[in-house]
Amino acid sequence: MTILNETATRTDRWTPVCSYTDLLPERGAAVLVGTMQVAVFRTFDGALYALGNFDPFSGAYVLSRGIVGTRGGEPTVASPMHKQVFSLVTGVCVDDPAVAVPTYPIRVTDGTVEVSVV
Structure with a gap:
């Protein structure tokens, strides 16, 4: 099992959202986790x-x-609307x-990307 960008809190419930290989590097995907819209990103180095x-x-x-x-070595995403830049971290x-x-x-668990929004 590979864990990327895991936080110690809110990790008691994980929702599978897609296969790791479904995410293209440097592209985002919108997923629905419960009632929450979540933007998921895979960077060129493979981080999620x-x-x-x-x-x-x-x-x-x-x-x-x-x-x-x-920006300054930190992965970011620029909004497509007004171009404000947000840290992915x-x-x-x-x-x-x-x-x-x-x-x-x-x-990532067994090739499946999981997100926790609890």
Whole structure:
């Protein structure tokens, strides 16, 4: 079992969302975990990240369609609406640190990507 970007909290319930190979590097995918829309990303180095899909600047669920990149070596996603950049690690907006989106623990178990939103 490989665990990527797992947080010690909220990990008691995992929801399978897709196969690891279904996620294309540097592209996002929107998944539904319970009633939560989650944006899941796979970077070129194979790391996985999960953020809330809601863009607080535009009011739309679009972060999964954003442009994946880096700022200062940290993986990021730029909203496709107004181009604000969010850290994939912390969810904090690089352009306005007072704004953040939630991050969620994510892991791979037997080739299946799982997310915890509890």
